[in-house]
Amino acid sequence: MRLLLVELARIRARRAIMVLVAGAFLLGAVFVGATLWTHRPVSDADLAQAQQQVERQTNSPMTQRELRRCERNPERYTGTSDAAACEENILPRVDWFLDRPVLNPPELVRDLSVALVLFLGVIAVLIGATMIGAEWSAGSVGTQLLFEPRRPRVWAAKAAAIALVAAAMAAAVFTLVWLSILAAYAVWSDEGLPSGFLRDLSLTGARGAAFVAVGGLAGYAVTMAVRHTVVVVGLMLAYSVIGEGLLRSFLPSVERYLVSNNALAWIQDGHTIRIYPRNCFDEISCRPKEIAMGLADAAVYFGLVAGAMLLVSLFVFNRRDVP
Amino acid sequence: MSELVIETTDLRKEYRNRRGRFVAVKGLSLQVPHGGVHGFLGPNGSGKTTTIRMLLGLARASGGEMRLFGKEVPRLLPEVMGRTGAIVEQPKFMPGFTGRRNLSLLATTLGQDGRKVDEVIETVGLKGRDKDRYRGYSLGMKQRLAIAGALLKSPDLLILDEPTNGLDPAGIREIRETIRTLGESGVTVLLSSHILAEVQQVCDAVSIIGHGALLASGPVREVIGTRASGAVRLGLADLAAGAAALEAAGYDLRRDLDHLVVETTADPATLTELLAGTGLYVNELTPVRADLETVFLELTADDAGGPL
Ligand SMILES: Nc1ncnc2c1ncn2[C@@H]1O[C@H](COP(=O)(O)OP(=O)(O)OP(=O)(O)O)[C@@H](O)[C@H]1O
Ligand SMILES: [Mg+2]
Numbered sequence: 001m002r003l004l005l006v007e008l009a010r011i012r013a014r015r016a017i018m019v020l021v022a023g024a025f026l027l028g029a030v031f032v033g034a035t036l037w038t039h040r041p042v043s044d045a046d047l048a049q050a051q052q053q054v055e056r057q058t059n060s061p062m063t064q065r066e067l068r069r070c071e072r073n074p075e076r077y078t079g080t081s082d083a084a085a086c087e088e089n090i091l092p093r094v095d096w097f098l099d100r101p102v103l104n105p106p107e108l109v110r111d112l113s114v115a116l117v118l119f120l121g122v123i124a125v126l127i128g129a130t131m132i133g134a135e136w137s138a139g140s141v142g143t144q145l146l147f148e149p150r151r152p153r154v155w156a157a158k159a160a161a162i163a164l165v166a167a168a169m170a171a172a173v174f175t176l177v178w179l180s181i182l183a184a185y186a187v188w189s190d191e192g193l194p195s196g197f198l199r200d201l202s203l204t205g206a207r208g209a210a211f212v213a214v215g216g217l218a219g220y221a222v223t224m225a226v227r228h229t230v231v232v233v234g235l236m237l238a239y240s241v242i243g244e245g246l247l248r249s250f251l252p253s254v255e256r257y258l259v260s261n262n263a264l265a266w267i268q269d270g271h272t273i274r275i276y277p278r279n280c281f282d283e284i285s286c287r288p289k290e291i292a293m294g295l296a297d298a299a300v301y302f303g304l305v306a307g308a309m310l311l312v313s314l315f316v317f318n319r320r321d322v323p
Numbered sequence: 324m325s326e327l328v329i330e331t332t333d334l335r336k337e338y339r340n341r342r343g344r345f346v347a348v349k350g351l352s353l354q355v356p357h358g359g360v361h362g363f364l365g366p367n368g369s370g371k372t373t374t375i376r377m378l379l380g381l382a383r384a385s386g387g388e389m390r391l392f393g394k395e396v397p398r399l400l401p402e403v404m405g406r407t408g409a410i411v412e413q414p415k416f417m418p419g420f421t422g423r424r425n426l427s428l429l430a431t432t433l434g435q436d437g438r439k440v441d442e443v444i445e446t447v448g449l450k451g452r453d454k455d456r457y458r459g460y461s462l463g464m465k466q467r468l469a470i471a472g473a474l475l476k477s478p479d480l481l482i483l484d485e486p487t488n489g490l491d492p493a494g495i496r497e498i499r500e501t502i503r504t505l506g507e508s509g510v511t512v513l514l515s516s517h518i519l520a521e522v523q524q525v526c527d528a529v530s531i532i533g534h535g536a537l538l539a540s541g542p543v544r545e546v547i548g549t550r551a552s553g554a555v556r557l558g559l560a561d562l563a564a565g566a567a568a569l570e571a572a573g574y575d576l577r578r579d580l581d582h583l584v585v586e587t588t589a590d591p592a593t594l595t596e597l598l599a600g601t602g603l604y605v606n607e608l609t610p611v612r613a614d615l616e617t618v619f620l621e622l623t624a625d626d627a628g629g630p631l
Binding site: 002003005006009010013014015134135138139140142143144145146147148149150319321322323 | 413
């Protein structure tokens with residue numbers, strides 16, 4: 001417990017980690033900003049502008065020519081002989097210029113949460129890696145072991161600290177993002193939220209926080225074993241940029257073991273992988289092969305992967321000489 | 324008390340590197356009794372730091388046994404670590420933290436409050452600079468912080484690997500005084516250092532190692548005594564005649580200003596008798612005192628200049 005407090009104090013005093021945490025909150029703000037901007041309600045100014053555009057287009061010679069052509073031959077344009085239908089068909093309408101999605105929180109839960117949690121996961125990996133990487137490069141791990149020689153305890157305290165910090169960070173960012181979105185919804189819309197929505201949202205948030213904590217642990221576990229931050233950052237980049245793509249193209253059957261698919265399944269509570277055949281000739285042969293992945297699959301996957309990483313990390317740290 | 328505070332038996336450490344296996348410590352049996360300052364000497368690369376790292380559980384021994392306060396380590400290290408303060412090679416702290424924060428993290432690890440931190444900062448003379456970042460410390464300030472860290476535990480055993488490295492003359496003297504005071508107050512200090520004059524001043528006993536094995540060990544006077552080359556300085560009225568007489572008798576000698584230095588382990592009386600027999604009378608006879616440096620260089624002669 002004392003060791004955990006030491007680790008938490010150490011994390012709090014690390015500037016690089018505080019910058020990363022601040023980055024996470026900034027990221028949350030960007031998500032909120034972007035979401036609210038694309039879903040902002042139609043204002044009077046927007047409406048006036050759209051009406052202006054309608055007017056301009058209605059009066060344009062091209063539209064008028066088209067309208068006259070239709071009135072001469074309504075059958076061809078509207079499928080009826082009613083010339084009055086032409087106006088309805090050809091003249092622009094206001095909503096054409098107000099093509100904006102309406103803010104609908106239940107629709108956003110999945111996509112927005114997935115993107116947010118994935119980004120937070122990357123930040124957590126970096127936090128986990130830099131937390132212990134900096135200690136290795138300073139050599140202060142050795143100094144600490146002179147004060148607490150039980151290495152497994154030291155290892156566990158650091159792991160617990162990073163998991164706590166990552167989960168708390170994710171929970172806080174997730175909560176703030178959703179509070180902002182729900183507040184905007186409450187102002188903009190008269191409709192209530194479907195029952196079960198909040199439960200869904202909290203569960204998604206909880207799973208997201210767990211995912212981010214595992215990300216932090218993974219970054220920590222690997223850096224603790226290899227003792228260099230850059231190695232871990234390199235590995236993560238290599239895997240996410242080319243690793244998955246390569247695996248995917250050479251071994252289609254590996255899909256269900258890719259981190260990305262499991263992450264989707266975990267955060268969204270289930271995910272269907274679609275594998276499209278490389279060459280196909282008709283509708284049937286072109287149909288993708290579908291693999292359904294449930295929450296449990298992803299839980300087992302991350303449990304095993306993270307568990308193995310942590311065990312190896314603990315073993316290596318316990319055995320190797322410390323400079 | 325003759326209880327051994329540090330005891331190693333047949334301690335071994337092998338490193339594997341690109342060229343194969345390298346034995347840094349081979350069969351070292353070290354014994355450090357309770358109380359006083361014990362020098363731990365050896366040329367560069369002789370295995371001092373490696374031995375210390377094994378004792379403190381930072382490095383794994385490849386063979387042999389170690390005990391601190393009679394407890395087998397590293398297995399029982401948690402039981403004795405609270406009484407053992409140590410500095411291993413260069414100070415290693417988080418560069419972005421202040422000296423004080425670095426210490427207080429360690430103090431919290433021990434379950435201490437801030438008072439002890441204030442106390443040790445005062446002791447090592449870092450007051451006023453303790454709230455600066457460690458990164459900005461000079462070498463000597465870093466070393467002082469490391470010593471402060473070692474003192475946090477109020478240790479019964481202090482293991483100091485080159486503690487005065489980088490300190491200014493005043494700092495070296497302060498630390499020397501601190502070490503001596505600690506040694507007199509019943510703390511056992513294992514002091515590894517290359518400054519032999521300093522070691523001779525503060526140490527009650529020494530162990531000298533070379534190539535990872537023990538070369539000599541015991542109270543400083545004994546170590547110097549047994550290894551002293553045995554020479555006497557003679558004062559004579561007629562140096563040339565005396566030199567001729569001694570050379571004729573088969574002695575090794577050299578002129579040293581207005582004295583003769585005769586290499587011999589024989590009783591000085593035989594020299595005076597011989598000279599008196601030829602009508603030369605000795606007006607001064609002093610044994611040439613070997614010092615720790617001479618003994619050290621003699622013992623480790625095969626290492627000097629050789630490959631590390
Ligand atoms: N991590 C390591 N890997 C490989 N060899 C090592 C390692 N650490 C030390 N050695 C080797 O072990 C030998 C003993 O080194 P050690 O640091 O114990 O010497 P030392 O007596 O402390 O020397 P110095 O007086 O220079 O501090 C050296 O030859 C060194 O090269
Ligand atoms: Mg050394």
